[in-house]
Each structure stands twice: as C-alpha cells, then as structure tokens.
C-alpha cells in the first residue's frame with residue numbers, strides 16, 4: 001500500500017481566534033511508523049503525522065489543548081496515542097481503542113497515560129467487525145473509571161444502533177454527527193432523526209466536526225453551516241469540535257485546517273456558544289479535575 005498524505009503542511013491562519021483554553025477535541029497521530037508500526041488490519045497506510053506536527057498545528061490555529069483519538073490504522077495498540085499524550089506536557093488527553101479481553105491493569109495504565117474514553121468504530125471501510133455485545137462489555141468495564149464512549153457510524157445504521165446506544169452506561173459522543181446527508185438541508189430526514197436521538201437521550205453528545213467530509217459543496221461549507229448551526233444552538237452543552245487533523249482518508253479534497261477553524265463562529269455564533277463548544281464541554285469530559293466544584 002502506498003503511503004498517503006492527507007493534510008496541508010502550512011494551513012492558512014484562521015481569522016477566528018478560539019477563546020483562551022480552547023480544545024481541538026478530535027485529532028489523530030500516525031506513527032511514526034518506525035517506532036509505532038501500523039496495524040496489520042489497517043485499511044490505509046498514512047505518512048507519519050507526529051505529535052510534534054500536531055502541536056505546531058495546535059499553536060498555529062490558536063488552540064491550547066488536544067484530544068487525540070486512536071486512529072483505526074493503529075488498531076488496538078494505543079502506543080502512538082499514548083506517546084503523543086506523554087509529549088504534550090499535559091495539553092493532550094486521549095480516546096483509546098481496546099480489545100474486549102483487555103485487563104484491568106492495562107485499563108489503569110491507559111488512564112494514567114491520559115486516556116478518558118474508548119472509541120467504537122462501525123465503518124465497514126475502516127474495520128472488519130464491530131461486535132456490539134463485546135463493545136457493551138467494554139463500556140461497562142470503563143464506566144467506573146469515569147470514561148465515556150465515542151462512537152463512529154454512518155446515518156444508514158443509526159436506527160438499528162439505538163438500542164445499543166441506549167445500553168451504554170456512560171456519556172456517548174457521536175463522531176461527526178453520525179454522518180447525515182447534508183445535501184438534504186436542515187430539515188433532511190437523517191439530520192432530523194439525529195436531532196431526535198439527542199432530544200430523547202440526554203447522555204448522548206456529538207462532535208459537530210467534519211465539514212470537509214460531510215459537505216458536498218466544499219468551501220466555504222455553507223451547506224454544512226445551515227445544517228449544523230441549529231444543532232449547536234439546540235444542544236450547546238453536548239457538542240464538541242475538532243479539526244480531525246491529519247484527516248484520515250481525505251485524499252481528494254484535503255482541507256486547509258485554517259478554513260475549518262473559520263467555520264466555528266458560523267456554527268456557534270455567540271461567544272457563549274463558542275466557549276461551551278471549545279472550552280467548557282471538552283473540559284468536562286477530558287480534564288474534569290480542573291473544573292471548579294459544581
């Protein structure tokens with residue numbers, strides 16, 4: 001497999017300045033392969049996207065912290081993610097992918113290394129199988145650690161996933177809004193179904209990221225903004241945002257991260273919404289010990 005590069009080295013500087021303490025809550029690291037080889041089951045073979053590159057991007061875009069989400073190309077070996085967190089001087093925490101037979105000691109080791117959640121991936125193009133029963137076992141085991149579950153799926157399986165999502169005993173964060181068809185506009189059936197899911201389940205949150213993946217129009221992402229802004233305004237306490245750098249699998253329309261940051265004030269138009277989206281909400285999930293007592 002030839003190695004793919006899915007990011008731009010010098011993204012534009014965004015016009016929008018994130019508030020102090022802003023968290024880019026969905027990023028990945030790839031490798032470096034020489035140190036952290038990719039999984040034999042990986043569905044893509046990326047160039048190295050190292051923690052140093054990530055932190056340079058963070059600073060360039062005006063963010064303070066990152067949440068590193070274990071990418072599917074590293075399977076259930078979280079070493080690269082943990083190394084990224086370890087190099088961040090406390091400015092990164094992470095979401096792991098674990099196998100169902102993981103031991104309690106290993107879970108403790110991940111916690112000590114800054115992991116605060118596990119990710120369940122249902123995308124057939126990224127993983128070979130997604131065993132719901134085993135995922136639920138994992139969810140029950142990580143709940144006492146105060147972790148949450150991150151789920152990545154596409155809109156066509158939302159309905160069949162609802163009982164599974166309801167059985168998860170922790171907060172659930174749905175990646176990239178469960179990938180609704182943005183072309184249908186704010187009243188589109190998939191978007192409305194997703195909004196109903198959040199209406200009915202106060203423990204389900206979502207990442208309002210992925211303009212570059214979900215918008216058929218592309219820049220300046222007007223179609224994405226029209227659909228996503230009402231979601232942010234309706235659920236201001238349950239939304240997170242991330243660049244998704246280094247944009248796994250985005251080979252054709254590689255986004256400029258600066259332009260993605262400039263989508264933020266259009267989906268979260270007030271300072272209060274921006275602070276919740278970029279600071280308060282991610283802090284509650286990833287650095288709760290830093291919050292003032294309620």
Ligand SMILES: O=C(O)c1cc(C(=O)O)oc(=O)c1
Nearest residue numbers: 070071072073126244248249
């Ligand atoms: O849509 C994708 O291809 C994708 C892949 C991964 C991953 O490989 O983990 O993560 C994402 O957030 C998105």
